[in-house]
Amino acid sequence: MKKNHKILRIKEVQAKLKIGRTLIYELDRQGILKKINLTPRCVGWLEEEVNAFLEHRIRERDSKGR
Template identity: 40%
Template sequence: MRIIRLKEVMETTGLARSTVYKYISEGIFPKPVSLGERCVGWVESEVQEWILARIEERDLAKESLLGP
């Protein structure tokens, strides 16, 4: 298991800091893990799963547009 910091989360997802925290508050992005008093990180596999879910959503939407 690997913990990644916000900079890497932003680089991996392409999201801005404010968007990451907005999505967390909306419950649609993995919550960070406290690493200390003023330090948080994310479980890398959870962030990767979130990205894969976005790809699946895209592919399912494309399939529904094309029809059977």
């Protein structure tokens, strides 16, 4: 079965994670949130990877509260 991937642009990632552009690119440099080069001047991020990053942060927060 073929999986459809939704690509988010920088503004969508910023809105979803509530973080700035610089931090998003820093997370990419660290290999935490990997961008996809769509064209030489256009990048995007897989929505499922952005969601997984957010879920990981929530689990990390919840485990520290115990």
